[in-house]
Amino acid sequence: MNRAQALTLISSVAGAVIVALDGTVLTVAQPALRRDLDASYAQVQWTSTGYLVAVASLLVFAGRLGDLPRGLTRRSAPLGHRRMFAAGMLGFGATSAGIAVAPGIGWVIALRVAQGVCGAMLQPATLGMLRSAFPPDRLGMPLAVRTSAIGVAAAAGPVLGGALVAGPGWRAVFLLNVVPALVFALLALTLPGREPDPAARRAPAVRLDLPGALLLALALGCAVRALVAVAEPGGAGADTVPVVLVGAAAAVLLVRHERRAADPLLPPDVIGSAVVGSAVAVLVAASAAFSGTLFVLTYVLQDTLGLDPFQGALRSLPLAMLMVLAAPLAPALLRRLGARGTTMAAMAALALGVLLLARASGTVALCGGFAVLGAGFGTVLVAATHVVVRESAVASAGVAGGLQQTAMNIGPALGVATATALRGSDGGPGLPLAVLASVAAAGALTARALPGRVHARPTDGEAAGRAEDEDEKGAGAGARAA
Numbered sequence: 001m002n003r004a005q006a007l008t009l010i011s012s013v014a015g016a017v018i019v020a021l022d023g024t025v026l027t028v029a030q031p032a033l034r035r036d037l038d039a040s041y042a043q044v045q046w047t048s049t050g051y052l053v054a055v056a057s058l059l060v061f062a063g064r065l066g067d068l069p070r071g072l073t074r075r076s077a078p079l080g081h082r083r084m085f086a087a088g089m090l091g092f093g094a095t096s097a098g099i100a101v102a103p104g105i106g107w108v109i110a111l112r113v114a115q116g117v118c119g120a121m122l123q124p125a126t127l128g129m130l131r132s133a134f135p136p137d138r139l140g141m142p143l144a145v146r147t148s149a150i151g152v153a154a155a156a157g158p159v160l161g162g163a164l165v166a167g168p169g170w171r172a173v174f175l176l177n178v179v180p181a182l183v184f185a186l187l188a189l190t191l192p193g194r195e196p197d198p199a200a201r202r203a204p205a206v207r208l209d210l211p212g213a214l215l216l217a218l219a220l221g222c223a224v225r226a227l228v229a230v231a232e233p234g235g236a237g238a239d240t241v242p243v244v245l246v247g248a249a250a251a252v253l254l255v256r257h258e259r260r261a262a263d264p265l266l267p268p269d270v271i272g273s274a275v276v277g278s279a280v281a282v283l284v285a286a287s288a289a290f291s292g293t294l295f296v297l298t299y300v301l302q303d304t305l306g307l308d309p310f311q312g313a314l315r316s317l318p319l320a321m322l323m324v325l326a327a328p329l330a331p332a333l334l335r336r337l338g339a340r341g342t343t344m345a346a347m348a349a350l351a352l353g354v355l356l357l358a359r360a361s362g363t364v365a366l367c368g369g370f371a372v373l374g375a376g377f378g379t380v381l382v383a384a385t386h387v388v389v390r391e392s393a394v395a396s397a398g399v400a401g402g403l404q405q406t407a408m409n410i411g412p413a414l415g416v417a418t419a420t421a422l423r424g425s426d427g428g429p430g431l432p433l434a435v436l437a438s439v440a441a442a443g444a445l446t447a448r449a450l451p452g453r454v455h456a457r458p459t460d461g462e463a464a465g466r467a468e469d470e471d472e473k474g475a476g477a478g479a480r481a482a
Helices: 003-037 041-067 080-100 105-133 140-166 171-175 178-190 198-202 210-231 240-260 274-304 309-315 317-359 363-390 394-426 430-449 460-481
Strands: none
Touching (some): 003 080, 003 140, 003 171, 041 210, 041 394, 080 171, 080 178, 105 394, 140 363, 210 240, 274 363, 274 394, 274 430, 317 363, 363 430, 394 430
């Protein structure tokens, strides 16, 4: 790994960790935020919902902006993943500072929506930069490091957030992002970018598919809003029906538009790939089962078993530990079993972990169930993400990263909505956990479409060099024959 690759990996990991920390510490800070700003529960809920809708709506579009081979006009330079990452990080840090000094809940909600826009800019870029910096056959370990870092952030977030809320107060939680965002944004700008393609300079300016971007944003935003509404106290009301109808109509129009567009937002080599589609579906299923299970277990630990939040957190600690440990082992499994075997085994472990937790009540059983759940999810996250990023061309790396991040936003919303709806039927955890285990099992079947063992394939430059060598050999043989 050379210096540029190391700095790219560090920047990518930092961006993923900042976003992961932000989500976990916000959950801890919300009760204190509500009391300090005299906000209602619905208003506080929108500090999360507004962010989710904004980020899910714009992930693919932001990834597409980073993929553009040249600027939006003839004289402008391409944005590139580095610039998108830097702009997103700076915006994320600025909005975090704004939330820390916000005078009222309205300001917090508005800034959280703006923070979601910035998060949509930087998240696909974290994967796009890795795809551009590393050869396809060497992506496994960088993705494993990124996944392990996310696991550490998820484990440390509640502890760190709780300490800050109990000490300086909830506003200090948002100040965590400011300095790291500034530092890593500036670091990203120092990284070398891809050499501009001479053909791209002569080509006409790229026509950005704004209608497709609008329709996709509308469809995804409505989907997330409807799923979040199901999980809110009282469930989805009559006002959710128009949201669902608008989202469905936007999805239908998007499909028709993309088929006819000259420069579609979703490149055919990505959206038309059965392998990429299966990997994205696996990520949705895995994150839905994982997040839905954690949602149900929160109530089991506190309401059924009578544990306080700290005691419950201690019993779930093996989840984060095994997630961190499993991620670095995933590249070795990918080399030995291939993406198909690795992902199917990991999804089976994920389903087993859900079933173990459905029957667990003692400390040992709970720790064991959480450990299996974490090992399965950590492995799936690396393996399926590896497929999405590897199977996409460098020119479509941002869109691929946007699809991966979209799956990781849609999946948790779907899992929590499913758990909420099923848990409300009888109040017990058995039915929702059984359904969530079935979702994980369905993901294992979906993984059958993934590739098996894949030998290291050459980069574009290496392939061209080999082709030239073959031509020279052929020419030499022809000369000798003559």
